[in-house]
Amino acid sequence: MEEAAKLEHFMDWATTLGVSDSPDDNQNPNHLHSPCCLGKSLTISYFPNAGGRGLCAVRDLQKGQLILRVPKSALMTSQTLMMNDHKLSISISKFSLSSTQILTVALLNELGKGKCSSWYPYLTQFPSNYDILASFDQFEIQALQLDDAIWAAEKALEKTKMEWESATVIMEELLFKPHYMSLKAWIWASGSISSRTMHVPWDAAGCFCPIGDFFNYAAPEEEQVVSEDFRDDDGEQMDGISARLTDGVFEDEYDAYCFYARTNYKKGDQVLLSYGTYTNLELLEHYGFILNSNPNDKAYIPLPPDLHSLHSWPKDSLYIHHNGTPSFALLASMRLWATPTHLQKSIRYIAYSGSSISTENEIIVMEWLVKKCNQVLKNLSTSIEEDELLLSVMEKEFESVMEVKNVLLGLTGESCEFVKVNGLVGDGIGGEMGLTKKTKRSLEKWKLAISWRVKYKRMLHDCILYCTKVINDLSE
Numbered sequence: 001m002e003e004a005a006k007l008e009h010f011m012d013w014a015t016t017l018g019v020s021d022s023p024d025d026n027q028n029p030n031h032l033h034s035p036c037c038l039g040k041s042l043t044i045s046y047f048p049n050a051g052g053r054g055l056c057a058v059r060d061l062q063k064g065q066l067i068l069r070v071p072k073s074a075l076m077t078s079q080t081l082m083m084n085d086h087k088l089s090i091s092i093s094k095f096s097l098s099s100t101q102i103l104t105v106a107l108l109n110e111l112g113k114g115k116c117s118s119w120y121p122y123l124t125q126f127p128s129n130y131d132i133l134a135s136f137d138q139f140e141i142q143a144l145q146l147d148d149a150i151w152a153a154e155k156a157l158e159k160t161k162m163e164w165e166s167a168t169v170i171m172e173e174l175l176f177k178p179h180y181m182s183l184k185a186w187i188w189a190s191g192s193i194s195s196r197t198m199h200v201p202w203d204a205a206g207c208f209c210p211i212g213d214f215f216n217y218a219a220p221e222e223e224q225v226v227s228e229d230f231r232d233d234d235g236e237q238m239d240g241i242s243a244r245l246t247d248g249v250f251e252d253e254y255d256a257y258c259f260y261a262r263t264n265y266k267k268g269d270q271v272l273l274s275y276g277t278y279t280n281l282e283l284l285e286h287y288g289f290i291l292n293s294n295p296n297d298k299a300y301i302p303l304p305p306d307l308h309s310l311h312s313w314p315k316d317s318l319y320i321h322h323n324g325t326p327s328f329a330l331l332a333s334m335r336l337w338a339t340p341t342h343l344q345k346s347i348r349y350i351a352y353s354g355s356s357i358s359t360e361n362e363i364i365v366m367e368w369l370v371k372k373c374n375q376v377l378k379n380l381s382t383s384i385e386e387d388e389l390l391l392s393v394m395e396k397e398f399e400s401v402m403e404v405k406n407v408l409l410g411l412t413g414e415s416c417e418f419v420k421v422n423g424l425v426g427d428g429i430g431g432e433m434g435l436t437k438k439t440k441r442s443l444e445k446w447k448l449a450i451s452w453r454v455k456y457k458r459m460l461h462d463c464i465l466y467c468t469k470v471i472n473d474l475s476e
């Protein structure tokens with residue numbers, strides 16, 4: 001079946017299960033099922049630079065409006081998958097697995113049933129691969145360059161491997177075909193769970209929510225003042241339902257997953273969902289993408305070792321904001337650190353209030369940050385300019401191995417390494433030979449790693465600019 005036919009089949013399936021973007025109709029007892037689950041509020045569309053396939057408003061939507069309801073019976077969870085599979089539920093009950101491992105096994109088990117699965121129309125809509133950190137190979141991991149990011153990727157892969165290894169016994173007992181038992185299949189299922197499930201109160205692994213999982217992501221903005229949030233465009237106070245702050249939630253009252261417009265949308269806009277507050281590294285780890293402009297992005301830098309004994313802020317609150325400014329806790333703790341030991345006690349309250357202590361103290365802090373950011377940038381194997389050049393070269397769709405070799409060999413040490421580790425050198429490889437799927441995927445993940453690291457470097461670069469300006473202003 002081709003993609004369009006599969007999508008049509010899926011939409012019919014979702015309609016039959018009662019998924020609806022005109023939820024108000026369902027409250028009307030005389031309501032007849034719509035011929036299609038979408039079309040009243042939303043439609044499926046493609047957004048090349050904002051998540052690919054997603055949902056588009058077919059009419060103007062108001063903030064707080066209910067725009068999609070997915071009944072509980074249409075949610076794919078460990079529970080629903082086990083309900084119709086006695087063998088699976090018996091096996092699961094015999095082993096001690098985490099809730100995520102159970103859902104992973106149940107998903108792969110269902111997938112193995114192919115067209116015989118009642119979830120088949122839905123399963124055809126899952127992506128064939130994910131770019132989450134656990135899917136990165138050694139070359140792609142090293143391309144992140146920053147120790148913290150490399151550590152996060154190695155940890156993600158190690159965790160996935162451990163979960164897979166400890167679940168192989170149950171997959172053997174369930175007589176999985178070798179393909180569905182492989183680490184590659186496990187990474188695919190983990191990627192599906194980490195990037196597509198929604199929170200439900202009864203299962204920590206969450207649920208798969210047909211159609212609801214077509215919403216692409218928008219970062220929640222910095223906390224809005226509640227009084228602002230609870231007023232409509234005319235400044236009128238909104239009622240409880242229309243003023244809710246969550247945009248996707250399971251509601252017992254409706255026995256369904258309900259989605260609300262997080263803002264006002266014009267007809268034709270992409271309707272987005274906030275999956276939560278994530279840095280770009282976290283988005284990459286769990287969802288396999290990063291945002292060009294992420295208000296919640298953070299850069300961590302090595303700090304003086306004796307800093308942490310001076311304050312009580314958690315380590316993860318000491319960072320540089322996406323726009324290059326130091327976080328409140330970073331600035332306050334550094335001010336304390338830059339104060340002579342015998343004065344630290346008496347000025348602690350000033351530092352904790354977020355105020356600067358003195359011109360001299362402020363200059364010491366800013367100069368230290370400038371020096372550290374410069375040091376970190378200098379120790380990385382490529383500069384911002386080199387990364388941006390590499391990214392611009394990679395904008396091009398490579399058609400053949402020869403083209404990749406022509407462009408990448410001789411560009412940077414890293415690009416030569418890419419050609420080598422992907423087996424593109426050697427006799428008999430070249431000419432007009434097309435790129436394998438594996439090489440294309442590796443190019444995508446390498447690009448993601450470069451994009452991530454360049455954004456990190458930009459935050460440090462902007463921090464240098466910010467601190468230099470403060471120093472100059474104070475020195476005038």
Ligand SMILES: C[S@@+](CC[C@H](N)C(=O)[O-])C[C@H]1O[C@@H](n2cnc3c(N)ncnc32)[C@H](O)[C@@H]1O
Nearest residue numbers: 050051052053195196213214215216217287289
């Ligand atoms: C819940 S799915 C959203 C629908 C998805 N586009 C699809 O076709 O099924 C989440 C995935 O969509 C992609 N995505 C969502 N929001 C994105 C964004 N703002 N930019 C880039 N990719 C995004 C990522 O691949 C992510 O893992």
